[in-house]
Amino acid sequence: MILQRFSAGLAWLLVVAAVPALGHHSVPGQFDVSKPVVLTGTIAKVDWINPHIYVHLSVKDAKGGVTTWALATLPTAMMRRSKITKTSLSGKPGEVVTVNAAPARDGTRNLGWINKITYADGHVVQLAGS
Amino acid sequence: MTTRLLIVMGSAAVAAVMAGCGPAPSAPAPSAESAGAPAPGPRGSEEQLKALAARPTPRLADGRIDFNATWDHLGGIEFVRVRTEASADGSVCVFGCAPPPGAARGEGGGARRGGGSPPPMGPGFPAYKPEFAAKVKDLSDRQVQMDTNLRCAAPGVPRIGPPGKIVQNAREVVFLYDDVNGAFFRIIPTDGRPHPTDTEPSYLGDAVGRYEGDSLIVETRNLNEETWLTDNGAFHTADLKVTERLTRVGDTIRYEAVADDPAVLSAPWALRPLTLWVSDQELAEPARCEDRDLPHMVDGSYHSNPR
Numbered sequence: 369m370i371l372q373r374f375s376a377g378l379a380w381l382l383v384v385a386a387v388p389a390l391g392h393h394s395v396p397g398q399f400d401v402s403k404p405v406v407l408t409g410t411i412a413k414v415d416w417i418n419p420h421i422y423v424h425l426s427v428k429d430a431k432g433g434v435t436t437w438a439l440a441t442l443p444t445a446m447m448r449r450s451k452i453t454k455t456s457l458s459g460k461p462g463e464v465v466t467v468n469a470a471p472a473r474d475g476t477r478n479l480g481w482i483n484k485i486t487y488a489d490g491h492v493v494q495l496a497g498s
Numbered sequence: 499m500t501t502r503l504l505i506v507m508g509s510a511a512v513a514a515v516m517a518g519c520g521p522a523p524s525a526p527a528p529s530a531e532s533a534g535a536p537a538p539g540p541r542g543s544e545e546q547l548k549a550l551a552a553r554p555t556p557r558l559a560d561g562r563i564d565f566n567a568t569w570d571h572l573g574g575i576e577f578v579r580v581r582t583e584a585s586a587d588g589s590v591c592v593f594g595c596a597p598p599p600g601a602a603r604g605e606g607g608g609a610r611r612g613g614g615s616p617p618p619m620g621p622g623f624p625a626y627k628p629e630f631a632a633k634v635k636d637l638s639d640r641q642v643q644m645d646t647n648l649r650c651a652a653p654g655v656p657r658i659g660p661p662g663k664i665v666q667n668a669r670e671v672v673f674l675y676d677d678v679n680g681a682f683f684r685i686i687p688t689d690g691r692p693h694p695t696d697t698e699p700s701y702l703g704d705a706v707g708r709y710e711g712d713s714l715i716v717e718t719r720n721l722n723e724e725t726w727l728t729d730n731g732a733f734h735t736a737d738l739k740v741t742e743r744l745t746r747v748g749d750t751i752r753y754e755a756v757a758d759d760p761a762v763l764s765a766p767w768a769l770r771p772l773t774l775w776v777s778d779q780e781l782a783e784p785a786r787c788e789d790r791d792l793p794h795m796v797d798g799s800y801h802s803n804p805r
Contacts, residue, residue: 418678418787443678444785450592473796491588
């Protein structure tokens, strides 16, 4: 378990090292890439805007409460070039996805930067790092 | 709203050019093999660019070089070699993927486009007079607060980079951009009309063009002082003049630009040349630009915003 966590942390550090810059400003300037989070939920909405698309992820807690995360990612043109549309990024209605993300550094709750999204069928859209 | 207005205006501008007076241009006439026809090698690779450059250079009926096409380049938000083919299970890596073998690197000189901007007052950065070094550093330190480019404004010239599409007739040339900050256009008379004298300074200034051999020369001035030449506090004055040279070679263009602002620069600043190539991917209306991030920045860190 510890080894797994270490490996995950190391992988994340490598990701961060490979991603000095995205979009309009520094990702590490806004998001704490040293504290990755893994979120499981359904995509409630996608704001298809520049310079960063926002994915709104509804996450249920153990008590049944729902928290919605606002998760920023790449600009639309990069998605277009990769043949990713707003529809495909959104997944199927109600589809449970897993999002690896970095939380905001300024203390804003439920705000993050997407590393990758894993959809219910197992396919992955990698949006940061490698 | 502004973006919509610009798009409408841009469309009108293109329509006007396409219906322009004087000898009708040939239909956009990329060479027989081009029109976006695939060339060997990864996108933007040396192999691909060499093959595209070897194609015939198309000309208009009047003999001038034909620049009509959609043009791609390795720059800006596309600096990442995004994959266009998903793997068998539908997975796709958009960012941070390993570059494909043979992917093009920037041409020499300065930082690789997209890989980072030149540091203030460092190699590749505009050469400022010593008395302006402190101002550049201050602006650079406060880029998150001071750079209008981070707030969806037009990037200015030359920061906006090469055009994504060129529409050309006997009287003028139009540069079109589907920039991350919005849809922008520049109308460039090539029939000898002088710079206008009754326009306010603007983000993209006013430009006039002329042909020199196989090159199109575009001189731009009347730029406002809200934009920078590049990242890291590279401010300029309203006296800035920018000269762009586009030289078509086969289905490629060599794009060069020089910014001259003698009031603050100790020498004209030449951007690193870029190679553009005919693309089959049409421009698209950019999504609305709406920054939601800057209020959450906890430090002044930022990164390059090349085009």
